[in-house]
Amino acid sequence: MVTTEITTSATNVIYVGQKPLMNYVLAAGKRLVEDGSSVLIQARGRSISKAVDVALITVDRAKGGVKLDDIGINTEVLPGADGSPLNVSSIKIFLSKP
């Protein structure tokens, strides 16, 4: 059972957005080396595909040093341009050092 909400104490959150893919991969790798044992990769909407790429490339580059821990998907309700609520899918991918 995958929860739609991951509660975590990780402060190492990488928000994936419009920048090139490798920016996020390098940021995730750096955080894992410098700041602790885990990183949470988050994205909304169309950036979800890129977040999955970032997670898989990060795990692959670590050559066994980082594992995919948990994945959660959720619907977030954001205020739309005209003020009406807008449902946007989001993903959280939790990576950790084994």
Add this chain to the structure above:
Amino acid sequence: MVTTEITTSATNVIYVGQKPLMNYVLAAGKRLVEDGSSVLIQARGRSISKAVDVALITVDRAKGGVKLDDIGINTEVLPGADGSPLNVSSIKIFLSKP
């Protein structure tokens, strides 16, 4: 721990691609009503975001009748246009009736 490979006996696989979102939502809903207790939603590359939308809308529309069971992400190696291997991210989202 989320596995990168989900082994399942489900034959109810919905491949999410270029068609409009609601085509897949309706297909997933239909399969769950007619053909059994589970459905696997799969996508590659940029369609991953749409697959997440399909899964969340399907769960939401079922009003408690369908739950998010498991999510797996993986890298698939496909032959590229010039014959060289191409790494593509993929997602599998497993929905079932409780």
